[in-house]
Amino acid sequence: AAGVIQSPRHLIKEKRETATLKCYPIPRHDTVYWYQQGPGQDPQFLISFYEKMQSDKGSIPDRFSAQQFSDYHSELNMSSLELGDSALYFCASSPITSGGNYEQYFGPGTRLTVT
Amino acid sequence: DAKTTQPPSMDCAEGRAANLPCNHSTISGNEYVYWYRQIHSQGPQYIIHGLKNNETNEMASLIITEDRKSSTLILPHATLRDTAVYYCIVRVDEGAQKLVFGQGTRLTINP
Numbered sequence: 001a002a003g004v005i006q007s008p009r010h011l012i013k014e015k016r017e018t019a020t021l022k023c024y025p026i027p028r029h030d031t032v033y034w035y036q037q038g039p040g041q042d043p044q045f046l047i048s049f050y051e052k053m054q055s056d057k058g059s060i061p062d063r064f065s066a067q068q069f070s071d072y073h074s075e076l077n078m079s080s081l082e083l084g085d086s087a088l089y090f091c092a093s094s095p096i097t098s099g100g101n102y103e104q105y106f107g108p109g110t111r112l113t114v115t
Numbered sequence: 116d117a118k119t120t121q122p123p124s125m126d127c128a129e130g131r132a133a134n135l136p137c138n139h140s141t142i143s144g145n146e147y148v149y150w151y152r153q154i155h156s157q158g159p160q161y162i163i164h165g166l167k168n169n170e171t172n173e174m175a176s177l178i179i180t181e182d183r184k185s186s187t188l189i190l191p192h193a194t195l196r197d198t199a200v201y202y203c204i205v206r207v208d209e210g211a212q213k214l215v216f217g218q219g220t221r222l223t224i225n226p
Contacts (some may be wrong), residue, residue, distance in 0.1 A: 004158070033213060042202075043159060045213040056213055090158050092214075102208050103149070106158030 002026055004107035006091050012113045013081050021076040021110045025093030031055070032074040033104060034066060037088040049074055081114045088112075119203045124221045133190040135220050137203030140184040147208045148179060150188045151216075152199040159202065159216075162188065166208075193224045 005024040013019050025032050031050045035043040045058035049068035060066075063081075068074045078085060088111050092104040120138040127133040139148065149164040163170055163177045165186075170177045176189040190197055202219040206212050 035214075042216040042219060043153075043214075045215065048213060058213060088156065092158070102212065103161040103164065104159075104214060105161065109156070109158055111156075 004091055004093050004105055006089075006107040006110050008110060009108065010111050010113075012115065014115055015081055015083065017081050017114075019078045019081060019112060021078070021089050021091075021112070023074045023076070023091030023093075023107060025072050025074070025091075026095075026105055029093035029095045029105070030072055031094045032068055032072070033092040033094070034060075034074070034076050035090040035092065035106075037090065037109075038084075039087070041087075043090060046076070078112075083114050086112060086114045119205060119217050121201070121203055121218060121220045123218060124223070126223050126225055127190075127193050129195060129224050129226050130192055133193040133197065133222060133224070135188040135190075135201050135203075135222065136185065137188070138185045139203070139205045142183050142205050143207075145207050146205045148177065148183075148186050149204045149206060149214070150175070150177065151202045151204065151214070152197075153202070153219075154196075154199040159214075162201075193222075195224050195226065198222060198224045 007022045033048040034046040037043045046060040047066050048056045052068045063079050066076045088109045090109045092106045094104045147166050150162040151159045153159045165177045179186045200219040200221050
């Protein structure tokens with residue numbers, strides 16, 4: 001079965017640079033979520049999109065922005081990177097319109113290292 | 116979303132049943148109990164969820180107490196590959212609801 005695809009899987013950036021993470025949800029999933037997991041931490045919700053509109057927002061820094069495109073893929077844009085942004089970034093998708101089946105399916109994550 | 120409480124760590128012998136408890140005493144009537152697990156640095160994986168009836172699937176069983184204030188995830192025959200952090204999450208089942216991950220239980224399966 002198709003899974004959530006994230007790219008790149010690994011990314012190394014320097015402080016103050018920008019980064020773009022991409023997420024391709026499972027086919028026919030119309031909702032995308034982004035989570036950040038710092039070293040030794042639990043995943044923390046950043047932002048979500050349903051049908052290309054932002055549906056919820058968590059503890060996402062103002063330096064970060066995200067959007068969902070017409071093909072339902074999503075991109076997380078991160079600017080002015082800081083050392084503390086080094087983390088695993090997970091994307092998840094779920095099929096909101098399938099009659100109550102709301103479990104989220106996670107991708108393998110992008111490991112961002114800021115030096 | 117209701118707060119959950121789980122033991123920080125547990126051990127279980129390979130081949131035995133692993134029983135992971137979760138307390139959610141402030142759960143609301145419309146909140147479901149979800150279980151996810153995260154194997155080291157992989158994306159969290161959905162296991163099972165339920166409202167008030169016990170549930171079973173190919174991965175696990177979920178036992179919810181009658182007052183819904185606690186639940187137990189059961190892995191019937193644990194294998195080494197079940198070593199992971201297990202998260203119990205309560206949330207309403209509507210719309211694009213985020214998952215709020217708490218501390219979780221680090222389950223270690225020993226040979």
